[in-house]
Structure formats: C-alpha cells, structure tokens
Amino acid sequence: MRPLKVLVVDxxxxxxxxxxxxxxxxxxxxxxxxxxxxxxxxxxxxxxDDIDLVLLDIIMPVMDGIAVLQIMNADKKLQNIPVIVxxxxxxxxxxxxxxxxxxxxxxxxxxxxxxxxxxxxxxx
Numbered sequence: 001m002r003p004l005k006v007l008v009v010d011x012x013x014x015x016x017x018x019x020x021x022x023x024x025x026x027x028x029x030x031x032x033x034x035x036x037x038x039x040x041x042x043x044x045x046x047x048x049d050d051i052d053l054v055l056l057d058i059i060m061p062v063m064d065g066i067a068v069l070q071i072m073n074a075d076k077k078l079q080n081i082p083v084i085v086x087x088x089x090x091x092x093x094x095x096x097x098x099x100x101x102x103x104x105x106x107x108x109x110x111x112x113x114x115x116x117x118x119x120x121x122x123x124x
Contacts, residue, residue, distance in 0.1 A: 003030025004122060005050055009041040009068065010034075010057040010086070015107070019055055019086075022111045026118075038063025042071055045078050053122060055114075058087040058096060066092070069099035082121040084114070 006029055008019045016034045023029045033051070035041040037060045045051055054072075058065035065085060072078040084103045085096040093104045103117045 001028075003028055004052040004118075005031045005033065005048075006118075007033045007035060007041060007044060007051050007054045009036075009038065009054060009060070009065070011036050011060040012057075015057070015086075019109065019114075022109070022114060025111070026115060028122075029118075037061055038065060038068040041068055045072065045081070046075075049077070051081060053118060054081055054083045056083050056085050056101070058085055058092045059089060066095055066099050069096065069101055073100035084117055084121065 006023055008016050010016050020032050023032050033044060035044055039062045041054070056065045056068060069083060072081065072083065082102045083100065084105060085101040086105050086107055086109055088107045090106055096104055102121055105113055105117065
C-alpha cells in the first residue's frame with residue numbers, strides 16, 4: 001500500500017505545523033498538504049485526485065469546515081474521502097457528523113487519538 005496523502009485544513013498555522021509534525025512520525029503517512037481555509041481545501045481536493053484523508057478544522061474564515069463537508073458530500077469525486085473534524089467547539093460535533101464527517105476530535109489534538117482514528121478510517 002502506498003503512503004497516505006493527507007490534507008490538513010486549519011486557519012491557524014501553528015495548528016497545521018503541530019498536526020504535520022505528529023503525522024510525519026507515522027511511517028504510513030507520506031505527503032502532507034496544507035490549506036488555510038475551506039476554499040483552498042476544496043481547490044486542492046478538486047485539483048488532486050489522490051488525497052487519502054482530510055483533517056478539517058470547523059471554525060475558519062472564507063469557508064468553514066461545515067461548508068467544506070457539504071461541498072465534498074455533494075461531489076461524487078470527493079464524497080468518499082474520509083474526513084476527521086478537529087475543533088475546539090464541541091457543539092459542532094453532531095452537525096459535522098451529519099454533514100459527512102467520518103470522525104471528530106476535540107482540540108487540543110493528542111497524537112495517539114489522531115493516529116488511532118486515522119488507522120481506523122484508512123485501515124493501514
């Protein structure tokens with residue numbers, strides 16, 4: 001199996017770097033892409049057809065994570081890409097899952113939590 005290509009979507013650069021550092025430790029994760037808002041994420045997802053997983057913040061400027069989920073869910077090409085939502089807002093959990101997210105992690109993200117969820121979703 002080829003290494004996973006993961007898209008990290010968060011408007012906070014520090015959060016993107018922290019997630020990237022956690023992901024790089026895992027031998028089954030290859031390329032890590034970053035987007036700073038939902039619009040950038042949708043553009044990357046539509047331009048690249050080999051993204052295996054999306055780690056998605058909910059609260060972002062330009063386009064929030066719920067809008068990203070709704071667009072992905074409506075697009076045949078994108079609707080099968082697993083999405084783990086990461087947010088500080090626990091009240092968004094049900095809305096995120098109803099909008100197509102596969103899993104949910106409250107921030108701050110712990111490395112063993114995220115790796116366990118990634119392994120469960122991607123079966124590597």
